[in-house]
Amino acid sequence: MRLLEDPIFLARIGSSLSSLDLAETLSRLGAQAHLEFDGLRPHQSHAWHAFLVQLAALVVVRSDDGRLDRSAEEWRSALLSLVETDDPEVARDAWTLVVEDPTRPAFLQPSIPEGDWQRYKLAAETPDDLDLLVTAKSHDVKQRTMTHASAAHWAYALLTLQTFQGFSGRGNYGIARMNSGFGNRPLFTAAPGLGWAERFARDVGVWLDQRDTLLDVGYEMTDGGPALLWTLPWDGSSPAIEFGACDPFFLEICRRVRLTQSEGGHPTAWQAPTTSPFLEAKERAGDTGDIWTPVQISDKKGKVEVSSLTVAPSGLTYKKLQDVVFGPEWPRKPALKIREDDGSVPILIFQAMVRGQGKTEGWHERRILAPREKLSWLKQSDRRTLLGRIAEDRVKTVGEVTRRILRPALCALLQGGGDDLNLRDDRVDPWTSRFDRAVDDEFFERLWHDVPADGKIDRETAQRAWVERLRELARSTLEAAIAEAPISEARNYRAIVQSEARLEAGFLKHFSAFLSTADSASQTSSGALND
Numbered sequence: 001m002r003l004l005e006d007p008i009f010l011a012r013i014g015s016s017l018s019s020l021d022l023a024e025t026l027s028r029l030g031a032q033a034h035l036e037f038d039g040l041r042p043h044q045s046h047a048w049h050a051f052l053v054q055l056a057a058l059v060v061v062r063s064d065d066g067r068l069d070r071s072a073e074e075w076r077s078a079l080l081s082l083v084e085t086d087d088p089e090v091a092r093d094a095w096t097l098v099v100e101d102p103t104r105p106a107f108l109q110p111s112i113p114e115g116d117w118q119r120y121k122l123a124a125e126t127p128d129d130l131d132l133l134v135t136a137k138s139h140d141v142k143q144r145t146m147t148h149a150s151a152a153h154w155a156y157a158l159l160t161l162q163t164f165q166g167f168s169g170r171g172n173y174g175i176a177r178m179n180s181g182f183g184n185r186p187l188f189t190a191a192p193g194l195g196w197a198e199r200f201a202r203d204v205g206v207w208l209d210q211r212d213t214l215l216d217v218g219y220e221m222t223d224g225g226p227a228l229l230w231t232l233p234w235d236g237s238s239p240a241i242e243f244g245a246c247d248p249f250f251l252e253i254c255r256r257v258r259l260t261q262s263e264g265g266h267p268t269a270w271q272a273p274t275t276s277p278f279l280e281a282k283e284r285a286g287d288t289g290d291i292w293t294p295v296q297i298s299d300k301k302g303k304v305e306v307s308s309l310t311v312a313p314s315g316l317t318y319k320k321l322q323d324v325v326f327g328p329e330w331p332r333k334p335a336l337k338i339r340e341d342d343g344s345v346p347i348l349i350f351q352a353m354v355r356g357q358g359k360t361e362g363w364h365e366r367r368i369l370a371p372r373e374k375l376s377w378l379k380q381s382d383r384r385t386l387l388g389r390i391a392e393d394r395v396k397t398v399g400e401v402t403r404r405i406l407r408p409a410l411c412a413l414l415q416g417g418g419d420d421l422n423l424r425d426d427r428v429d430p431w432t433s434r435f436d437r438a439v440d441d442e443f444f445e446r447l448w449h450d451v452p453a454d455g456k457i458d459r460e461t462a463q464r465a466w467v468e469r470l471r472e473l474a475r476s477t478l479e480a481a482i483a484e485a486p487i488s489e490a491r492n493y494r495a496i497v498q499s500e501a502r503l504e505a506g507f508l509k510h511f512s513a514f515l516s517t518a519d520s521a522s523q524t525s526s527g528a529l530n531d
Helices: 022-030 042-063 072-081 088-093 151-164 196-215 318-326 381-414 426-450 459-484 489-514
Strands: 009-013 016-020 035-037 121-124 187-191 256-261 267-272 295-300 303-308 347-356 359-369
Touching: 009 022, 009 151, 016 022, 022 042, 022 072, 022 196, 035 196, 042 072, 042 151, 042 187, 042 196, 042 347, 042 359, 072 088, 151 256, 151 267, 187 196, 318 381, 318 426, 381 426, 381 459, 381 489, 426 459, 459 489
Parallel strands: none
Antiparallel strands: 009 016, 009 035, 121 267, 187 347, 256 267, 295 303, 347 359
């Protein structure tokens, strides 16, 4: 159960499966070994990556040597030195999953200053029950399935709970690194590839570059302040530390949790409620300097508001991504900025575990390849601004096509081709959703395709190509509806003719300036030209 000594983490290195302790894991990553972690669940990947990167960044800063290529023994010694104590046994306990003495900290488990377990209740007997996922017998992810869990499974679950959980009822507060108790801690980053080692080295560099900003005005954190916050005592009745007193790379916790050893030799989790969060930072609205979480700065009626991104249940849609990646209201997104070490074909990676009130709204992940010849559109601020305006124009156009053209055409189809249409007919919603998903599938691919490598393009030229493509997608959607939707047989012909006429007439009316060829208007009737 000692993370710095016991090889509890399984990693695939090449074709072999190796057992590593935490120090050996960091050593392999620092040496750029190609490895994948076995037993790590998808929604835990960001928590584990963030933990490893922040630990390494702390070690590099405290060592003041800029080195990631260290031996396992060097990492082990450096991690022990991060624990602020003169007692080497206490330092070892801080990296141990189960510590019998409650007055000592354990891994991601604050000590119990009062020294007794009176307020602690049984929280979980399996790691998946401790994790932040809300599970049930009727859910896709079932509850209490990890009955033969390893120590690594407990470490991953504990890490995800303590560094990604939000508010979940009275006495259960969430982390500071999210906007509100029902928010989330997303990952928005660029990367030279998908390998753990290359992403590890790259993001350590981002944290190091960000450090001076976090020590300066706006954050004013403490150089050399507490970083492994679980090593601080916490009685649960008041915050354990103020935000500004923390080191910029702090690793936080949010729950009073302790693991004990059951009679069968398996860990069991116990938890006590608290009357306050561990780290009081509500006024920051999630703006804690986390490199992976974009921060919005908006001016509302003369008042500047700053808040971190919360991914909605709809997930990582093209509408949200283009806004955050290119939008002027999202200036703080350090990990998403293209760096020299991102290679010739960087990948944009987006992840979010979306939480709800008493439920889990899903794990969302998306990857976007940035073509080598189009990198200037991301690297140069003026081009990135223009690209953002083009993307914004395209999102607005999708809305107009849906509302003014496709929806009336679908209503005409499902309502038998009448002239007096009910545009609020919710029967068309599955088809407009299908259209939006089709747009989502190729939004960024088309965006890269339609902007030239030399950057010489105006918004009107880009819009023309997009309108043509939306007309093709709208036609395909309508054709699918004609083939699949229930239509009255008596009015079948009229419904089809009217719906097709409304679609074509709608594009001619609202977007004729952007269409390279105008279809014959003789195919439309005067009724089909109505909005």
